[in-house]
Amino acid sequence: MTIIDGKAVAEEIKKEIGAEVEAIKVSGGKIPHLVAILVGNNGASETYVANKVKSCEELGFNSTLLRFDPSISEAELLAEVQKVNNNEDMDGLIVQLPLPDHINPDKVMETIDPKKDVDGFHPINIGRMAKGLPAYISATPQGVLDLLERYNIETSGKHCVVVGRSQIVGLPMSILMQRNHKVGNCTVTLTHSKTKNLAEVCASADILIAALGRPEFITADFIKEGAVVIDVGLTRVEDATKKSGFALKGDVKFDEVAPKCSFITPVPKGVGPMTIVSLMKNTLLSAKGLIY
Structure with missing residues (x-):
């Protein structure tokens, strides 16, 4: 069993x-x-954005943080997005979620210029990805692809089961794993809360990608011997033994599942460190004009 070191891979890509x-x-x-x-x-959100700004500094990027009061109207925020769209010096734009209840996040995402949508959330980028055209791929799915590639994990002809159908991770992951690509060519099953016999379906997977947001939901009976397990989950769970008062748990019960795997990502230091570096990759691609 090999533990996939996402932190080490992220540092390698950063260099x-x-x-x-x-x-x-x-x-x-x-x-x-x-x-x-x-x-x-x-x-x-403050922590996430601070980490992104820090990464920009480390990599020699220029960065701009635009802060707005939660009372900002939807129309005013959309106008600010348009200002960035129209600024030729600015290559990538992310709008940190969640937003205040009076602002429609879908409307905001659709207002971002697809050429600057380095989060990969715009419907045009999602559509281009689905058609196999050049597109910005959202950070977490791209991070998973990079981990599979850097560890030389064979995917062609394998059965990949994705647990969770979110538009940010599960759905794009299912599309990416079946495409005709070096990391792809899987037969993919997308599962969710309404899937019957979920454990049985998961136990047929050569590659299992867990992205449902339920801590330690995936146990040993979900896994077949020699499977590759990618744990995308990240949930704070109360833990009085920790100084912070909480522990970070993935969707996979690691200690129980790991002995059955050929490869597995831990939580933390698995998929998590790959997300920001994937965002940086997309921003570099935008500056170089390699997607559009």
């Missing part, structure tokens, strides 16, 4: 991106510029 940005600077090329919009002061 590659940093070296490329340094070469761009030396040649006088366009430095990638990422813009983040943060509405309100949600604690988790």
Whole structure:
């Protein structure tokens, strides 16, 4: 059994991106510029955005953080998005979720220029991905693809079961794993809360991708011997033994499942570290004009 070290892979990719940005600077090329919009002061959102800004600094990117009071109207926020759309120096735009209840997140995502949608949430990018056209792939699914590729895990002809159908992870993951690509060519089963005999379906998987957001839901009886298990889940669970008062748990009961696997991602330090580096990759692609 091999534990997939997402933190190490993320650091490796960061070094590659940093070296490329340094070469761009030396040649006088366009430095990638990422813009983040943060509405309100949600604690988790503050942390996520701070990590993204820090990554930009580490990699030599330019970054801009636009903060707005939670009282901002939907129309005003959409106008701010349009300003970024129209700024040719700005290559990527992310709007940190969640947004206040009076703002429709779908409307905001659809207002972002698809060419700057480095989160990969715009319907045009999702559609292009589904058709196999060049597109920005959302960060978590891209991170999973990178882990599978960097660990030389064979996917062609394998049965991949995805647990969870969210538009951010489960659905795009199911599309990506079946495409005609080096990391792909799987026969894919997409499961969800209404799937009957879920454990039985999962136990038929050569590759299981868990993305349902229920801590330690996937137990040993869901796994066949030698399966590859990718745990996308990340949930805070109360834990009095921790200084923070909580522990981070994945969707997979790791200690029970790991002995049956050929490869498995831990939580933390599995898929999580790959998400921000995937966002940086998309911003670099935008600055280089390689998608559109």
